[in-house]
Amino acid sequence: MLSLLHIENIALIESADICFGPGFNALTGETGAGKSIVIDSISAVLGERTSRDLIRTGARSAFVSAVFRDLPALAWFQQTGIRPDENGELLLEREIQGDGRNLCRVNGRPLTVTQLRQLGQQLLNIHGQHDGQQLLNEECHLEYLDRFGDLEGLLEEYRQPYQAMMETRREINALRMDDAEKSRRIDALTYQIGELERAQLKPGEDEELAAKKNILRSAGRMISALEQADYALDGGGESEGAVGLLSAAADAVAQAARCVPEDSEQGRLLAQTAERLNQMRYDAYDALEQARDLRGELDVSPEDIDRMESRLDLLYRLGKKYGSTVEEMLEYLQKCREELDQIQYSSDRIAQLEKKLAGQRAEAERRGRVLTQARSQAALQLQQRIQRELEDLDMPKVRFEVLLEPKEEREGQPGMDATGMDQVRFWMSANLGEALKPIHRIASGGELARIMLALKNVLAESDDISTLVFDEVDTGVSGRAALKVARKMAQVARQKQILCVTHLPQIAAMADTHFFVEKGERSGRTFTDVRVLDPAERRAELARLTGGERVTDVMLAGAGELLEEAERFKRGL
Numbered sequence: 001m002l003s004l005l006h007i008e009n010i011a012l013i014e015s016a017d018i019c020f021g022p023g024f025n026a027l028t029g030e031t032g033a034g035k036s037i038v039i040d041s042i043s044a045v046l047g048e049r050t051s052r053d054l055i056r057t058g059a060r061s062a063f064v065s066a067v068f069r070d071l072p073a074l075a076w077f078q079q080t081g082i083r084p085d086e087n088g089e090l091l092l093e094r095e096i097q098g099d100g101r102n103l104c105r106v107n108g109r110p111l112t113v114t115q116l117r118q119l120g121q122q123l124l125n126i127h128g129q130h131d132g133q134q135l136l137n138e139e140c141h142l143e144y145l146d147r148f149g150d151l152e153g154l155l156e157e158y159r160q161p162y163q164a165m166m167e168t169r170r171e172i173n174a175l176r177m178d179d180a181e182k183s184r185r186i187d188a189l190t191y192q193i194g195e196l197e198r199a200q201l202k203p204g205e206d207e208e209l210a211a212k213k214n215i216l217r218s219a220g221r222m223i224s225a226l227e228q229a230d231y232a233l234d235g236g237g238e239s240e241g242a243v244g245l246l247s248a249a250a251d252a253v254a255q256a257a258r259c260v261p262e263d264s265e266q267g268r269l270l271a272q273t274a275e276r277l278n279q280m281r282y283d284a285y286d287a288l289e290q291a292r293d294l295r296g297e298l299d300v301s302p303e304d305i306d307r308m309e310s311r312l313d314l315l316y317r318l319g320k321k322y323g324s325t326v327e328e329m330l331e332y333l334q335k336c337r338e339e340l341d342q343i344q345y346s347s348d349r350i351a352q353l354e355k356k357l358a359g360q361r362a363e364a365e366r367r368g369r370v371l372t373q374a375r376s377q378a379a380l381q382l383q384q385r386i387q388r389e390l391e392d393l394d395m396p397k398v399r400f401e402v403l404l405e406p407k408e409e410r411e412g413q414p415g416m417d418a419t420g421m422d423q424v425r426f427w428m429s430a431n432l433g434e435a436l437k438p439i440h441r442i443a444s445g446g447e448l449a450r451i452m453l454a455l456k457n458v459l460a461e462s463d464d465i466s467t468l469v470f471d472e473v474d475t476g477v478s479g480r481a482a483l484k485v486a487r488k489m490a491q492v493a494r495q496k497q498i499l500c501v502t503h504l505p506q507i508a509a510m511a512d513t514h515f516f517v518e519k520g521e522r523s524g525r526t527f528t529d530v531r532v533l534d535p536a537e538r539r540a541e542l543a544r545l546t547g548g549e550r551v552t553d554v555m556l557a558g559a560g561e562l563l564e565e566a567e568r569f570k571r572g573l
Contacts (some may be wrong), residue, residue, distance in 0.1 A: 006066070008062060023497065025513045034520040076124065090106065091105075127470050145382060161360050209315070390450070402427075404424055439451065470489070516530070
């Protein structure tokens with residue numbers, strides 16, 4: 001959500017800090033007070049097109065910054081590597097200079113206006129009287145339909161054969177090279193295959209040689225230790241080792257066992273002891289042999305060490321070209337062999353791939369038709385949902401329709417791309433008897449704002465954008481319709497942050513935070529100030545919106561009732 005907006009030298013605003021809260025934020029004020037300046041400032045810091053005329057008279061530049069908090073994991077973060085700071089905040093800054101240059105930053109890192117705009121489109125939507133933003137962009141309509149219908153799974157099932165088809169098509173195109181290019185590639189592959197085959201690579205030998213090299217580095221200490229173990233186990237000179245001592249002990253116990261009856265308790269215990277001593281002797285002898293084997297492995301000649309070093313050097317040089325491990329080099333070798341075979345037998349391979357391509361396309365078309373059927377059902381449901389929303393917003397005669405059409409055929413085959421085989425458009429008719437037309441071409445300012453509100457209310461649960469801005473959403477709305485619009489805004493505000501410029505007391509009363517935009521004069525200059533209203537000031541502002549400049553006690557009482565009714569409605573959400 002947008003938590004702080006800082007404005008410097010934008011039109012009539014010399015300096016302003018606006019702390020937006022979660023939920024529903026309303027901005028009111030007299031016509032011409034500067035409410036649109038706040039919206040223009042938000043647009044500017046989100047990378048939208050601006051003019052030097054926006055700079056306050058007498059100032060060299062204008063500056064806007066915005067702090068966003070509690071953001072989801074946006075795709076833009078992955079693409080750029082820029083993320084919120086340790087406090088979870090994202091600071092956007094834009095300076096508009098008099099010579100037309102723009103300086104943009106996100107968390108202190110410079111970036112282009114285009115990059116800033118790409119980020120802004122994922123952070124916030126601005127819906128003005130004549131600008132529907134993303135919801136009026138026909139390229140987005142298909143995505144909205146898929147989100148509404150929870151069709152991402154079917155879309156992924158379609159994309160698997162489609163992507164396989166495209167990969168096969170790329171492989172066919174790669175094989176269709178001219179003779180000169182084919183000859184150059186054959187030479188390169190032949191050289192690489194020969195170099196790798198001459199090396200006679202064995203899986204795991206790089207790790208084995210490296211481990212052996214590490215052992216040889218401490219061979220002296222290991223030999224000394226193993227010789228001590230040999231002496232302790234086998235003895236030397238007049239000294240008896242552990243093997244001989246254990247053998248003598250076993251013989252002595254066996255001799256003692258012969259002195260008593262075998263079936264006596266003492267006989268059984270002595271026999272068990274002799275058996276244990278013999279087993280210990282065998283284990284000690286095995287350990288002796290193993291120690292001697294290890295000692296023998298450490299007797300490496302200087303020639304053997306040179307050969308090992310040379311092999312490691314060869315593997316290192318090959319690794320820099322073909323892979324960091326022997327396994328990767330062998331895998332690269334296999335790929336080179338396969339590619340060489342493909343080039344040498346490209347005609348046969350192309351024929352095989354074209355047959356494979358036909359099967360993949362058939363499968364993609366089959367799954368595409370399944371997706372189309374699901375989209376057709378979702379389109380009808382979305383259409384009905386939006387229609388009910390519009391009726392709730394006092395627009396019962398408006399017809400809304402989701403048009404689902406096949407993509408244009410190519411070379412006699414059904415059109416398709418990564419999104420499927422369909423194109424989706426949102427159309428509407430504003431009046432009874434009027435033909436359906438594209439929504440961005442036919443809706444008036446007030447109609448457009450309410451339609452956007454209806455769409456956002458339906459799509460709010462699946463939309464990742466956390467902040468919605470409605471500029472003059474109440475245009476052409478009054479009475480009962482105004483109350484319905486206000487309630488609908490409150491519903492959306494439970495899932496999204498809402499910023500709304502309004503002239504209607506019903507809408508302003510529903511807000512969680514109420515800002516007042518006021519124009520005044522100081523020292524011969526015009527200034528615009530933005531401040532949060534306290535409860536008493538808010539009641540007076542609602543009364544002014546209701547009856548004009550002359551505020552009576554009856555108007556104040558009515559404003560209080562309006563606020564109480566709004567609070568009761570929000571508590572029931």
